[in-house]
Amino acid sequence: CQEAVQSAAVCRGASDGSAAGAELGFRKGAQRIRSEEAQHDPALPPWFASYDPGAAKSILNNGRTCRVVFDDTFDRSVLRGGPIQGAYRLRQLHFHWGSSDDHGSEHVVDGVKYAAELHMVHWNPKHGNFAPALKQRDGVAIVGVFLKVGKTLKREMKRILEEMESIKTKGKETPFLHFDPSILFPKSRDYWTYEGSFTTPPCEECVTWILLREPIVVSPDQMAKLRSLSMNTENEPFHPLVDNWRPQQPLKGRVVRASFK
Numbered sequence: 001c002q003e004a005v006q007s008a009a010v011c012r013g014a015s016d017g018s019a020a021g022a023e024l025g026f027r028k029g030a031q032r033i034r035s036e037e038a039q040h041d042p043a044l045p046p047w048f049a050s051y052d053p054g055a056a057k058s059i060l061n062n063g064r065t066c067r068v069v070f071d072d073t074f075d076r077s078v079l080r081g082g083p084i085q086g087a088y089r090l091r092q093l094h095f096h097w098g099s100s101d102d103h104g105s106e107h108v109v110d111g112v113k114y115a116a117e118l119h120m121v122h123w124n125p126k127h128g129n130f131a132p133a134l135k136q137r138d139g140v141a142i143v144g145v146f147l148k149v150g151k152t153l154k155r156e157m158k159r160i161l162e163e164m165e166s167i168k169t170k171g172k173e174t175p176f177l178h179f180d181p182s183i184l185f186p187k188s189r190d191y192w193t194y195e196g197s198f199t200t201p202p203c204e205e206c207v208t209w210i211l212l213r214e215p216i217v218v219s220p221d222q223m224a225k226l227r228s229l230s231m232n233t234e235n236e237p238f239h240p241l242v243d244n245w246r247p248q249q250p251l252k253g254r255v256v257r258a259s260f261k
């Protein structure tokens, strides 16, 4: 079943798989980052997240990931600076992870696969709503954070992981209030950025990726908590929710910029 999760979600060119589609699809899917080839851009400013803890609403299992949802009806929790213009609203965060610690991230850096990857999805309110923003090249900005397994636990992940019990199966959702997700960020604000797409089909090419260089460290128990989720509903046979990552796509000549030397 995990294979189905992986293979069903490869981002290709146009849905008809045509050559033209392949050309158009050059932004699709997560990328392999080669730090040597990333171009340091000294003009790239720092990025800033100013999140209102009161914007947190709920946490859910949709059978593909665990997602925390935020109120994005006004500029309440926003991302600014970095490669984006203006303030993008935080809509949700979710994770991708593997069945073991040696894989799970959607981006790969110099051949390194991390155990998991956190995505914080923001959208550009100049496009009115989230749905129309998906049709725009400057519609969405996603901050990606790698999770590495180490000896220490990430205390700031505790609240999210404590909720795994109550969202064990697909379709479960529970209130999740007073949470500022900026506590999940690593110390360093160094990042890579490139113009890409969502990693799940139809892989809209509307995403400015802001991929943080420094991973956060979580404990083996914390990773096990994430892997304790199920893909199935409570009335279906058990299928562990693991390997919800997508195969990386070749960069195809796209430029990845680095905010650091």
Ligand SMILES: N/C(=N\S(N)(=O)=O)N1CCCC1
Pocket (backbone or CB within 6 Å): 119, 121, 142, 197, 198, 199, 200
């Ligand atoms: N694929 C996605 N995010 S991701 N994995 O590219 O960050 N999304 C699809 C709709 C909302 C977010």
Ligand SMILES: [Zn+2]
Pocket (backbone or CB within 6 Å): 094, 095, 096, 119, 199
């Ligand atoms: Zn994602």
